[in-house]
Amino acid sequence: MTPAFELAEVNIARLKFPLDSPQLKDFVDALDPVNADADSADGFVWRLQSEGGDATDIPVLGDEWLIINMSVWRDTNSLTAYMYQGRHREMLARRREWFEKVQEAMLAMWWVPAGHRPTVAEAEARLLHLRTNGPTPYAFTLRTSFPPGASQPVLGEVPEGLGCSV
Structure with missing residues (x-):
């Protein structure tokens, strides 16, 4: 049975250094293996x-120091199983070496109809909504999540009062 969502x-x-700097060499060198682990993970x-095989050259929120990672998973359990094991866990442990500590939300999740592939603009809208409103069915976190299909807006619809400017 194919899932509905x-x-x-x-x-x-937010990078602390340019991607081609010696300070980010370990991070950049780990991108391909970590992405390969994700690609083969249960629930991925x-x-x-981009054509380079990762998303480090895809602009996000109009800030050249920001890099984006966006993916779709079967469910929250499969995502968390991947996030907190193996190479990805090792990279998480070192994130403060490579990225600025930021107070605002830098991660958002939401349910999409099965087969839908979100755009960067959609992801930006979800992240900005989370920053403004906290966790809701429209955009949430692992700590405060919502069940699949809860209050799904029509694809492409932006909630009232939410602009996409930074």
């Missing part, structure tokens, strides 16, 4: 990538 997630990070559906 899949879990989309976006996380962004899709991830945003």
Whole structure:
């Protein structure tokens, strides 16, 4: 049976150094293996990538120091199983070496109809909504999540009062 909904997630990070700097060499060198782990993980559906195989050159929120990671998963359990094991867990442990600590939300999740692949603009809208309103069925976190299909807006619809400017 095909699920009606899949879990989309976006996380962004503000770089401390340019991607081609010696300080980010370990991070950049780990991108391909970590992405390969995701691609083969149970519950993985899709991830945003450019021709280079990752998403580090895809602009987000008009800020050249931000990088984006966006993916779709079967459910929250499959996403968390991947996030907190293996190479990805090792990379999470070192994130403060490579990325600025930011007070605002840098990760958002939402349910999409099965087969839908979110755009960067959609992800930006969800993240900005989470920053403004806190967790809601429109955009939420692992700590405060909502069941699939809860209050799904029509695709492409932006909630009232939410602009896409930074």
